[in-house]
Amino acid sequence: MKNNQEREINQKARDLLNQLSALLRTSQIHDTANEAVISGTDRLVSVVNDLIVSQGSVGLKLRGEYFYLNDSRIRYTLEHLLNFDFLTREFKKRELGSVIFSSSVGHEDIKRFIAAFISSSFSQEPFDSIEKKMSEVQSVAVEKLMKIVETESLDTRKMVRKTYSNAVTYTGDIIRKIRAGEKVSLKTAKRIVASMVDQIVEEEELLLGMAAIKNYDEYTYQHSVNVSILSMALGQRLGLNRKMLTDLGMMALFHDIGKINVPNEILNKPASFDEEEWKIIRKHPFWGAKALLNLRKIDEFSVKSAIIAFEHHLNFDLSGYPKIRSRFELDFFSRIISVADWYDAITSARVYTRNPLPPDRALSVMLENSGTRLDPLILKFFINMVGIFPIGTIVMLNTNELGFVSGTNQLFLKRPKITVIIDRDGYRIDGRVVDLTEKDEKGEYIRTIIKTVNSARYKMTIARYLQ
Ligand SMILES: [Fe+2]
Ligand SMILES: [Fe+2]
Known part of the structure; x- marks a missing residue:
């Protein structure tokens, strides 16, 4: 009763x-x-x-x-x-x-x-x-609203940056160790991911901002960390609890571990891959699963992380690789990581040597693949999370100012916060933040995005601001 x-x-x-x-x-x-x-x-x-x-x-x-x-x-x-x-x-x-x-x-x-x-x-x-x-x-x-912890915003920024750079350094270390065949302990990974989980829960936007920085020298490690952050933020929206988020973050961190078996000449090749090279690259999910099962004693975690490494390029409709014989449903975590992985890959310059897409273009390419390559519901949450103009998108405003998206607005997806870096007269200025929901006395919006700009010229500037 x-x-x-x-x-x-x-x-x-x-x-x-x-x-x-x-x-x-x-x-x-x-x-x-x-x-x-x-x-x-x-x-x-x-x-x-x-x-x-x-x-x-x-x-x-x-x-x-x-x-x-x-x-x-x-x-x-x-x-x-x-x-x-x-x-x-x-x-x-x-x-x-x-x-x-x-x-x-x-x-x-x-x-x-x-x-x-x-x-x-x-x-x-x-x-x-x-x-x-x-x-x-x-x-x-x-x-x-009662705030559980009051932190000074500058300290928080520093903390988030530290967590991120720790994660990148550590991922680099661990990938090198696995490649050299050394034993690795996952304790540190767990600690780092746990602190990322804390920050995803408390300071999601800052950590997502870090993931928007693309540093070309540390691509592989950064990609792993970015996919981990994006997956956890997405997982949080899908209602996963802390324990599940930590597992998801760890598994995402190792999704590409199979690339340790791909020769560096291929991975770092500046031109497009030929058919032979693709054949090798397409084996990395399989190699990843194998490496993860070899990493330590077989337990629930290693089995699940192996499944995810194996599945992350299979696609929602199983049209991807490796080719499989019978139909089955992808693991929920694999479907989350696929979305995060694809987004980070197509917005970064190094993967498969394509030109990076600006974040808004990337989302529309992903939408074209909703229901085929990507899980439509998870993709919907992802777009809702990063907004139509994700953090880091360079935009031109109707006022002739140029800036980049530095904060999203869930209510008005088209009206995020913008850090202006070029003023209306063409001068570089010191990152003034404007809110596109601001209206003038007549009730009209002061600023509106007229187009996104895809330019490598401003990327460094943005990285500097976001840091
Ligand atoms: Fe991959
Ligand atoms: Fe990947």
Whole structure:
């Protein structure tokens, strides 16, 4: 009986989050007179009031990555993930920790809350702005998000950079050792990946920014670390817990380990590969699986990491390599790593000696392969994560300024934060950050992206800023 009741409340709580998220999205685009906004508001009113009847009061609280209804965590399944993810980010952005409905609400109360929520994104102190506006509404109160750890942002930047460079150095070491046939201990790898997991959870954007830097000299090691970071960030959005994220990150770090058997002359060849060379390259998944099984005692971890190394070029529809005889379903981790791997490979210069694509082009190439080479659902989450204009994309603005994307905006995918490096008169400037959601007095956007720029000329500059 109790279980049934709990399930029913959880169902309603999920409904509350879905309705709230849907209404916020609709209200972003339409004004309050719009049919969809009005019916969305009514639906939210009835969900809230329904819960008030059974629960007394309704406190919707964000703690860490989860929402709670009063004190129980709201559980959800994959289909709700986009909505939940969206709400988490929007709450965090505003430092909004809880919304409390203390008595039954009316259409007007909800309308005012939504308006306060949306307009606060243009305020310097978004939480204060919501709180002030809601102080006039009896039945709705808000509380500020509690930060578990307060870190100074410069220190955080340093820490993230350190973790990243440790990971690159360590990956280099371990690849050299395996190539030389030496025994390696995975303890350090685990420690490094665990600290990356911490930072993915806390400072995702900074770590993703590090992964956007492409340094041509350390390609192989950096590629492994980048794929690891991208996979973990993606895994987090797909709802994996910490233990699973650590496993995923470790396995991603070693996905290309089979390349130790590919002769350096081929790997570093400046021109395109011929058919013979491709034949050798295509063996690296198989060699990787073998190397991982030889690495140490066979256990669950080594078997799973071998499977992933084996599968990472097989493609979602199994059209890739190595050629296999019967059909089976790719491991979930393999499908995640394939997306991360492909993205990093086509945005970097060294892999298979193609010209690197700018991040936005890379995403559209990947979309063309959604459902064939790549898992469509996982790809959707990935695009949602990196945005239409991922961090590092060089863009030209309608103001004639040139800059690069330095922060994404989940609500307005086309309006990220831009670090301007060339001003409208063509002078190089010291990286001023502008927010493309900013509007002038007339309510028009001040800046808009008109095109992305694919130019090696600015790449070094960007790397410097991101570091
Ligand atoms: Fe590979
Ligand atoms: Fe790879």
